[in-house]
Amino acid sequence: MAIYAIWNNKGGVGKSYLTFQVASEYAQQNPDKRVLVIDLCPQANSSSMLLGGMINGENALTALHGTVPRTSIAGYIDDRIVSPYQNPRTGARYLTRLSGTNNALPANLYLIAGDEQLELQSSRVRAATERGPDEAWRLVHMWIRDLIADVADAWAGTEYTVFIDCNPSFSIYTELALSASDRLIIPFSADGSSKRAVRSVLALAYGVSRQPGQAQSEFFLGTLRHQMNRPKIYMYVGNRLTQSYYSSAAAFKTVVGEIGDEIYDVWRANPNEFSIHPAGSPLPTNKKTFKAMFQKEVGDANTASVVSSTLGTPICRMTSGTKMVLGKGVVVNQSQLDKQAPNIRDVVSAIE
Ligand SMILES: Nc1ncnc2c1ncn2[C@@H]1O[C@H](COP(=O)(O)OP(=O)(O)OP(=O)(O)O)[C@@H](O)[C@H]1O
Numbered sequence: 001m002a003i004y005a006i007w008n009n010k011g012g013v014g015k016s017y018l019t020f021q022v023a024s025e026y027a028q029q030n031p032d033k034r035v036l037v038i039d040l041c042p043q044a045n046s047s048s049m050l051l052g053g054m055i056n057g058e059n060a061l062t063a064l065h066g067t068v069p070r071t072s073i074a075g076y077i078d079d080r081i082v083s084p085y086q087n088p089r090t091g092a093r094y095l096t097r098l099s100g101t102n103n104a105l106p107a108n109l110y111l112i113a114g115d116e117q118l119e120l121q122s123s124r125v126r127a128a129t130e131r132g133p134d135e136a137w138r139l140v141h142m143w144i145r146d147l148i149a150d151v152a153d154a155w156a157g158t159e160y161t162v163f164i165d166c167n168p169s170f171s172i173y174t175e176l177a178l179s180a181s182d183r184l185i186i187p188f189s190a191d192g193s194s195k196r197a198v199r200s201v202l203a204l205a206y207g208v209s210r211q212p213g214q215a216q217s218e219f220f221l222g223t224l225r226h227q228m229n230r231p232k233i234y235m236y237v238g239n240r241l242t243q244s245y246y247s248s249a250a251a252f253k254t255v256v257g258e259i260g261d262e263i264y265d266v267w268r269a270n271p272n273e274f275s276i277h278p279a280g281s282p283l284p285t286n287k288k289t290f291k292a293m294f295q296k297e298v299g300d301a302n303t304a305s306v307v308s309s310t311l312g313t314p315i316c317r318m319t320s321g322t323k324m325v326l327g328k329g330v331v332v333n334q335s336q337l338d339k340q341a342p343n344i345r346d347v348v349s350a351i352e
């Protein structure tokens with residue numbers, strides 16, 4: 001019954017892409033469970049991929065946004081804006097079963113679609129945390145947890161796993177996503193600014209300050225004040241690693257290593273902010289065992305990734321050969337698939 005947030009404060013590191021790949025493969029490998037993706041990003045990129053990609057997915061998304069109320073996260077947030085402190089228990093109304101629109105996906109995979117309306121709603125959500133009863137901040141930060149509880153009720157006892165795709169900005173809906181999650185997956189790209197981004201995740205969500213006297217985020221302080229849940233760090237994923245990463249001790253490798261060192265320091269100071277896995281494993285005792293538990297790597301599959309996201313076909317389900325993409329034949333080689341599919345399966349195998 002775990003709930004995972006996929007978040008990095010930096011844009012374009014692969015949050016939505018990995019949500020799509022990991023959730024679909026996880027659902028495929030766990031047919032007895034139901035898997036829910038909640039897209040808490042106004043760009044709705046993971047929704048678009050899950051719903052079938054650039055043409056079919058976008059059309060399906062437009063249709064979901066065209067219903068009254070909208071069959072999306074914004075439909076639910078509208079219910080909560082009307083009733084911020086009384087749970088209306090309407091969450092299950094906003095579910096979409098993905099196999100109905102994307103036949104590359106298994107029947108046990110569901111979506112609460114993203115919606116650009118989130119952007120317009122955010123000031124009202126923030127305002128609801130600031131007025132109302134003493135518990136207003138806590139009650140509003142529970143909205144997405146409430147939504148998941150509604151879905152769980154509708155699923156009546158079936159085991160489930162949830163993946164929440166987040167917006168990069170530390171907006172109110174990202175705060176809601178983190179408050180709803182038990183576990184955090186942090187994707188990052190191996191470039192120069194990644195270290196700063198990961199530091200900022202650690203500072204915003206966990207109050208890890210690098211200079212004495214540095215202010216802590218309202219979110220972190222709010223979770224302390226209200227004794228609320230913060231997701232435990234579950235995994236950090238170097239994403240889009242290229243051939244040069246694997247074949248040489250290139251700068252990329254140094255970046256991934258340094259980010260690992262940074263997170264390792266947080267582990268040594270605050271091991272309670274981490275989620276040990278697989279369940280029952282001994283605690284890591286040194287950097288090597290720490291990285292073996294928490295660090296993952298995902299390669300760049302080049303054209304195959306573009307075809308996968310454009311058609312909404314998960315990379316682990318894709319075969320090599322010529323694919324029709326926007327009216328053009330595009331060749332996907334087995335070697336491209338091999339650069340990424342095993343990595344996605346490796347990430348999935350670590351999800352409990
Ligand atoms: N492992 C990968 N191999 C190849 N392409 C990738 C990979 N991961 C992500 N991409 C591509 O990189 C781009 C950015 O990825 P994505 O949109 O998932 O990032 P994001 O972190 O969700 O961005 P945002 O912060 O805007 O939400 C997309 O075009 C995606 O298809």
Ligand SMILES: [Mg+2]
Nearest residue numbers: 015016041045
């Ligand atoms: Mg995204």
